[in-house]
Amino acid sequence: MTVTFKDVKADLLDQIALGALRPGSLMPNEMELAERYGCARATVSRAMRELADEGIVERKRKAGTRVRLSPIRQARFSIPIVREEIAAQGAEYRYALVDRTVQVVPDWLRGRLDLTPGQKMLHLTCMHYADGMPYQHEDRWINPETVPAVLEADFSALGPNEWLVAQLPFSTAEISFSAIEADQELADHLGCAAGNALFRTERTTWLQGRAITLVRLTYRRGHRVTTQY
């Protein structure tokens, strides 16, 4: 069996974990490792590159590769579409449009999205249910100047998230997680008491520098997001 980049990567990780390669220490260069492992330099290179991408190791030309003093820990969370999230749990998904209005953008939102005063936005409120129980409350603003078709879209059956994803293949976004206390309206929708702690995701989406949408997703009580790294 030939030596693969995964073999090299795993062995290097072991050496780091076992302390043979100490944090801050200089690792052998690619040629030397290639000889040691009996493989091509490209193989070592890919192993090292992945370690660098994962924040385990730090690479600099001429200076060589070092084990990071404190590894940059990164957690990756996938951002699923609610329907798929619920289906993945084996529950039945149901969607409901609660409210739809077109209104002048409030000041707090105008600042956030860098909009002109007096501009109108589409404001949607929706609920997502899992097996008939409230799962997620969606409070969304969409910019019709960026996505004109949104004013004709029918959101009574299909949620705005799925509609937007189908319309716009691509975008950049900022996402934040926080804990909030339920107001009476949220409590009613999500079947909990006012004041209960709820997990909230807030996402702002841009396409080529122009604001598309801001959405606040508030989950039923007890929700948690999890990932491994």
Place this chain on the structure above:
Amino acid sequence: MTVTFKDVKADLLDQIALGALRPGSLMPNEMELAERYGCARATVSRAMRELADEGIVERKRKAGTRVRLSPIRQARFSIPIVREEIAAQGAEYRYALVDRTVQVVPDWLRGRLDLTPGQKMLHLTCMHYADGMPYQHEDRWINPETVPAVLEADFSALGPNEWLVAQLPFSTAEISFSAIEADQELADHLGCAAGNALFRTERTTWLQGRAITLVRLTYRRGHRVTTQY
């Protein structure tokens, strides 16, 4: 100038963004793209592999490469050390050890960490302050069987997180985010009222299949974590 994998990747992204490559559509295979771009297959391969890693595209042997119907959105959060997190905000960091006990592992924890009944764990409670204000409450369990030195460590000045990072260069972990309601003790420590919604991070860490530590980090009221993608 020769064609680089970045050129290929950027061009493919453009084609997807502009709609020339529609979601769900089958892309040409690597050989064909290599000819089209006038480069080696390995170059195309790397470009496509990165698109796949980023969740833009889906690859299957024999079936070919397709543009994902809805891109898998992934958010990366960096997991900083508290002290660096606070320092990055320009605030002064202070640490305090609140409590330290060695006790038999409670059942709920034993199940989580796959430990033997009756095993003893080090239980630490700490506080982290920013400019003198409560910032984060840390409730941590450490397994002395995996990290024997921990029983001799002095946590009165250095937080257990930093101590562990220095001891164990590497580990796998599971992390989760949730919203909780403050009990009286948390409220006292964090300077809020009992019942307030607080943001919590829970992290379980393993080294080669053996549990190292479980930690619950609860932040002061109003905390949020943010990232872009």
Place this chain on the structure above:
DNA sequence: TAGTGGTCTAGACCACTGA
């Protein structure tokens, strides 16, 4: 079973940057 992606190799040139 045939077609696709996944990977390795050996060699080459280049780009960055620390000594």
Place this chain on the structure above:
DNA sequence: CAGTGGTCTAGACCACTAC
């Protein structure tokens, strides 16, 4: 300026899997 990583190439073999 010399050493390191970064990348490309052309060819090869392999592994998976849809058909």
